[in-house]
Amino acid sequence: MSEIFPPKGAVDLSAVEPKIALGALDGRYRGVVGPLVNDLSEASLNRARVFVEVEWLIHLLDKEILPGAPALTDADRAYLRQITTDFDGEAVAAMAAIESETRHDVKAVEYYLKAKLDAAADVLPGTVLPQLHEVVHIFCTSEDINNLSYALIIKSAVENTWLPQATGLVNDLRERALQAAEIPMLSRTHGQPATPTTLGKELAVFAHRLGRQLKRIKHTEYLGKINGATGTFSAHVTALPEVDWREVSRSFVADVLGLDWNPLTTQIESHDWQAELYADIARFNRIAHNFATDAWTYISWGFFHQNLAAQGSTGSSTMPHKVNPIRFENAEANLEISCGLLDVLAATLVTSRLQRDLTDSSTQRNVGTALGHSYLALDNLRKGLAGVDFDAARMAADLDENWEVLGEAIQQTMRVAAIAGAEGMENPYERLKELTRGNRVNGEQMREFVASLGMPAEFEARLLKLTPASYTGIAAELIENLPALED
Incomplete structure (x- = not known):
C-alpha cells in the first residue's frame, strides 16, 4: 500500500461533488468532444x-x-x-x-x-x-432493441459529428494544398535528398488518401435485425402464424428506422458492419497520423512556422524561445489511442459464442471513447494546420544546397539523347554517380558537367536552365486531380 501519496488527511477526490471525470475525454477535453x-x-x-x-x-x-x-x-x-x-x-x-x-x-x-x-x-x-x-417489448429479445439502438446512435454519431469533422480536415488540406501549389520543396526519400516536389502536391496527397477513406465510410451499411431470441421468429410464428414476419421485420428496420435489414442472424446482429466501419475509420486515423508526423517534421525544419495567436501555445515552460508543435503531437497520441480501441472493437465484435454471449455488451460501450479520441485528434490537426505559415524562402534555401538532385534529370536526358542517336552519352548512371554520390555539388559544378557532355544543343540548353527549384515536373498541376468534398 502506498504510504507517501496521497498524503494522510487529503481530500478523497472520488467523493467530491460535482463528480470528477476519470477519463480525459469527459474531463480535460469535454469542451471539444462534447457533441458526441x-x-x-x-x-x-x-x-x-x-x-x-x-x-x-x-x-x-x-x-x-x-x-x-x-x-x-x-x-x-x-x-x-x-x-x-x-x-x-x-x-x-x-x-x-x-x-x-x-x-x-x-x-x-x-x-x-x-x-x-x-x-x-x-x-x-x-x-x-x-x-x-x-x-411494449412484445416479440423482442433485448438484443433486438440493443442492436437497432447501437446502429442508430453510431450512424448518427458518424454521419452528423465525426464525418463533418473528418471532411473538414480533408477540405482544409485541399485549400492549403492550393495555396502551396507553386512552392517548390526538396523531397526526401529514406531521409535523403531526392527529386524536388511542391509543398502543395504533398499536402494534396494526404487530402487524396484521406478522401478515399471518407468515401468508404460514407457508404457504410448500418445493419439491424428484429427476429427474436435466436433469429428464427419462433415465438412470432407460434403466436401468429399467418403474419409475414420477415416482411414485418424488414419494413421496420429499413422503412421505419432507415437501417439496412439483416435477414440472417443468431440472437445478435453479427456486428460485422461495425468491424468494417471501425477498420475504415482506423485507416483514416493512420493516414491522418502520417500527416501529423510529416507536419511535425516540417515544423522542426522551419518549413512551417507556427502562428502563436492561432496555436494558443505558451511553448516550453523554461525555454521561452520555443513554440512546441503540440497540436500535431496531441493528434498523434489521440489517433494512436483511437486506433487501438477501434482495432479491439473490430477484432472482438465479430465473434460471439454460439448463438449469444455478452462480451459485446461491454465492448460496444467503448465506441464513444474510440471515436472521441479520433474526433479530438482531428480537431487538433485542423487547428494545427490553420495555425502554420509556409516559409517558401527556407524551402528554397534547402533546395539550393542540394544541386545533386538534378543528377536524375541529367541521366534520363542523356538516355533519351543516346536513343535519338547522340554520341558520347554512354554510362549515364555511372557518370552521375561518380559526380554526385556522397558529394555536395553546387550550381556551377553541375552546369560545367552538363556543358562537358557534348549533348545536342536542345537538350543541353534545357538542362543548363534547370535548377532544383524548377525541377518539380507537373507537381503543381497534379492538384487539379483532387476533387472538393462536400461538408
Whole structure:
C-alpha cells in the first residue's frame, strides 16, 4: 500500500461533488468532444432504446398485426414519440433508478415506457395507451432493441459529428494544398535528398488518401435485425402464424428506422458492419497520423512556422524561445489511442459464442471513447494546420544546397539523347554517380558537367536552365486531380 501519496488527511477526490471525470475525454477535453455525447453516451443509448421500443409498438399497431389490439390516434402517436424527444436529465435519472431495481438495462426501458403509458391518462382523456402494457417489448429479445439502438446512435454519431469533422480536415488540406501549389520543396526519400516536389502536391496527397477513406465510410451499411431470441421468429410464428414476419421485420428496420435489414442472424446482429466501419475509420486515423508526423517534421525544419495567436501555445515552460508543435503531437497520441480501441472493437465484435454471449455488451460501450479520441485528434490537426505559415524562402534555401538532385534529370536526358542517336552519352548512371554520390555539388559544378557532355544543343540548353527549384515536373498541376468534398 502506498504510504507517501496521497498524503494522510487529503481530500478523497472520488467523493467530491460535482463528480470528477476519470477519463480525459469527459474531463480535460469535454469542451471539444462534447457533441458526441448526444449520440454515444449511455444516456443516448437509452434514448435510442426508448425510440426503438416506441416505434416498434406503433409499427405493430398501425400494421394491425395484433388481433384485438386498439388503434392509435394521432394524439396517441404524438404522445408516444414525445417520450423520445423529451428524454432529458430527469428521464436519465428515472431510468437509472429503475435499472437499480431490475439490474437489466433493457428491462428498465420496458418498465419506464409502461409508466409513461399509464401517465398518458392524465393528459389524454380516453386514450388507449394505458391498455398497451403487453404490447411494449412484445416479440423482442433485448438484443433486438440493443442492436437497432447501437446502429442508430453510431450512424448518427458518424454521419452528423465525426464525418463533418473528418471532411473538414480533408477540405482544409485541399485549400492549403492550393495555396502551396507553386512552392517548390526538396523531397526526401529514406531521409535523403531526392527529386524536388511542391509543398502543395504533398499536402494534396494526404487530402487524396484521406478522401478515399471518407468515401468508404460514407457508404457504410448500418445493419439491424428484429427476429427474436435466436433469429428464427419462433415465438412470432407460434403466436401468429399467418403474419409475414420477415416482411414485418424488414419494413421496420429499413422503412421505419432507415437501417439496412439483416435477414440472417443468431440472437445478435453479427456486428460485422461495425468491424468494417471501425477498420475504415482506423485507416483514416493512420493516414491522418502520417500527416501529423510529416507536419511535425516540417515544423522542426522551419518549413512551417507556427502562428502563436492561432496555436494558443505558451511553448516550453523554461525555454521561452520555443513554440512546441503540440497540436500535431496531441493528434498523434489521440489517433494512436483511437486506433487501438477501434482495432479491439473490430477484432472482438465479430465473434460471439454460439448463438449469444455478452462480451459485446461491454465492448460496444467503448465506441464513444474510440471515436472521441479520433474526433479530438482531428480537431487538433485542423487547428494545427490553420495555425502554420509556409516559409517558401527556407524551402528554397534547402533546395539550393542540394544541386545533386538534378543528377536524375541529367541521366534520363542523356538516355533519351543516346536513343535519338547522340554520341558520347554512354554510362549515364555511372557518370552521375561518380559526380554526385556522397558529394555536395553546387550550381556551377553541375552546369560545367552538363556543358562537358557534348549533348545536342536542345537538350543541353534545357538542362543548363534547370535548377532544383524548377525541377518539380507537373507537381503543381497534379492538384487539379483532387476533387472538393462536400461538408
